[in-house]
Amino acid sequence: MISRCCGRSGRRCGTPRSAVLGRPPGTPSNPPSTVWGPSREKNACRVCVVEVEGARTLAPACSRRAEPGVEVRTDTERARHSRKVVLELLASSVDLSTTPRAEEWIKEYGAEPDRFGPDAARVNEEPKVDNDLYVWDYDKCILCYKCVDVCGEQWQNTFAIAVGGRGFDARIAAEHDAALTDSACVYCGNCIEVCPTGALGFKSEFDMRAAGTWDAAGQTGTTAVCAYCGVGCNVTLHVQDNEIVKVTSPHDNPVTHGNLCIKGRFGYQHVQQR
Ligand code: SF4
Ligand code: SF4
Ligand code: FES
Secondary structure (H helix, E strand, O other): OOOOOOOOOOOOEEOOOOOOOOOOOOOOOOOOOOOOOOOOOOOOOOEEEEEEEEOOOOEOOOOOOOOOOOOOOOOOOOHHHHHHHHHHHHHHHHHOOOOOOHHHEEEEOOOOEEEEEEEEHOOOOOOOOOOOOOOHHHOOOOOOOOHHHHHHOOOOOOOOOEOOOHHHHHHHHHHHOOOOHHHOOOOOHHHHHOOOOEEEEHHHHHHHHHHHHOOOOHOOEEEOOOOOOOOOEEEEEEEEEOOOEEEOOOOOOOOOOOOOOOHHHHOHHHOOOO
């Protein structure tokens, strides 16, 4: 597929964000993307590469700025081959089981998840559970740093988490690798909101998955206005068997863009006291 950017002053194709990938990944003719979302793209995984006229190398569609009249080829053999290898590297090194659409992309690109063998796993350890609200599952982390950015200057300005260690030891951690409960974390859960792989996830979901009771297909999502204060954030209540199992926030809300605080994100238990 060839598309030409309209290049309307500072706007991105169809969205307020000026990337070649202006619509959700997987929209017909769009390449896949793990990091596409409400916060700034990280250009970390290269699963979204496209050919851009005049560029020697493939460009990441999630973060490459769209320019007037530039020809972008999204479905060439070179781009598809590169995506296939990236998917193989990702699937060999991290657990993609909770990455939305990863399985579909692996099929679509004919990628072999086992190509680089069992030794390619970057991390092999039990999920870290040090608080009642959310869980770090390092096996699933692609080190995209989105959680670090939204905890920091992009959204929350709390700077509770960063990348600790180097090379194979690199991991997302609170300062001095402290337990989250001993860190500056304010439990807004915005890091969970943007995590593309489920490496940072809700404890409620983690427990239900472990118990075999998580049923995403049987859940409904109802968007309402948070009643805690006058800001009026939108909350989406995910309900299974008449119980709220997690709360997210719509990314396209023009005011909150997916942000919530601890009350909106986690303070729903009182609703279920019947
Ligand atoms: S919950 Fe909020 S404050 Fe805590 S690590 Fe995540 S983004 Fe930072
Ligand atoms: S925990 Fe999630 S958001 Fe943070 S670096 Fe890992 S994959 Fe990215
Ligand atoms: S989705 Fe663009 S680099 Fe990962």
